[in-house]
Amino acid sequence: MSESTLKQGEHDQIGVYERTGAIYEEYRYGSKYRKGYFNIRSEALARLLDTQASGGAMSVVEIGCGTGITLEYLSRTSPNLQLHGIDISQEMLEQAEARFADAKSAPELKLGSVFELPYEDDSFDALYATRFIHQFTQAEKLLIYREFERIVRPGGSIIVEFYGNRFHQEKKEAGRYREKFPDKQDVDEVIGGDYQVIPVSFRGGMRIGEWFGELPLRVILKTLRALRFHRAINEYFAVSRSPAGEKS
Ligand SMILES: C[S@@+](CC[C@H](N)C(=O)[O-])C[C@H]1O[C@@H](n2cnc3c(N)ncnc32)[C@H](O)[C@@H]1O
Numbered sequence: 001m002s003e004s005t006l007k008q009g010e011h012d013q014i015g016v017y018e019r020t021g022a023i024y025e026e027y028r029y030g031s032k033y034r035k036g037y038f039n040i041r042s043e044a045l046a047r048l049l050d051t052q053a054s055g056g057a058m059s060v061v062e063i064g065c066g067t068g069i070t071l072e073y074l075s076r077t078s079p080n081l082q083l084h085g086i087d088i089s090q091e092m093l094e095q096a097e098a099r100f101a102d103a104k105s106a107p108e109l110k111l112g113s114v115f116e117l118p119y120e121d122d123s124f125d126a127l128y129a130t131r132f133i134h135q136f137t138q139a140e141k142l143l144i145y146r147e148f149e150r151i152v153r154p155g156g157s158i159i160v161e162f163y164g165n166r167f168h169q170e171k172k173e174a175g176r177y178r179e180k181f182p183d184k185q186d187v188d189e190v191i192g193g194d195y196q197v198i199p200v201s202f203r204g205g206m207r208i209g210e211w212f213g214e215l216p217l218r219v220i221l222k223t224l225r226a227l228r229f230h231r232a233i234n235e236y237f238a239v240s241r242s243p244a245g246e247k248s
Helices: 014-029 032-053 069-077 090-099 138-151 176-180 184-191 205-212 214-227
Strands: 058-063 081-087 108-111 124-129 152-163 196-199 235-241
Touching (some): 014 032, 014 090, 032 124, 032 152, 032 205, 032 235, 081 090, 205 214
Parallel strands (some): 058 081
16 A cells, blocks of 8 residues: 555554554444444434534534544434545545445545645534544644634534543643643643533443443433533533634
């Protein structure tokens, strides 16, 4: 396979995805817990997008869409969304293309990098990214968010899943660990404005999910959301609005 000429982040691991694309889903979403987590995460995402669309058509792009598993979920639950996906890995994208080979209306998929998104300003009503942003340094996240704001029309949703082990907690370590698990201050800096936090997993959930399945995960999450008990959050969606004004 030829080297990618697309712009990569400092820690980007395209090679890993090129090698493991075919087994990614089994590895990432195959276990009892991970299936439950995927369903809960996708349901929360669909609800956010459907609320914005309120029954009308809406264009949505997934950044780092990988094998297209979430795009497929949304194409089933929310047929009014016009879906697009982009990913830097040819192998992951091929998995996505194969999944929609027989679909009546497939998402528009593109090979490309988040650092040079091949979309015009204000192209989309909404954007989302799952298991994506943790791959980048804080400085890169800042650039990436400005790129998100460029391609989403003012007022459109930007929905990004963060790994939040240390959300609202002290910064214990510097470097890569902190980049993967940014604290609230880091996330505030990246987003640069108001955002809503929607938890999609919690600490200790994996053990509960593997033993007892999806239902207790849902019940506990609902309680944590109601109590706004952010200390217990693992992954969460940060939901912001693309601001009005000059696009850079
Ligand atoms: C952990 S996977 C997540 C895939 C999918 N979003 C999910 O939730 O399962 C990370 C994805 O980001 C893609 N990616 C990594 N760096 C990228 C970049 N610079 N631009 C676009 N996609 C990138 C990888 O190829 C991979 O498909």
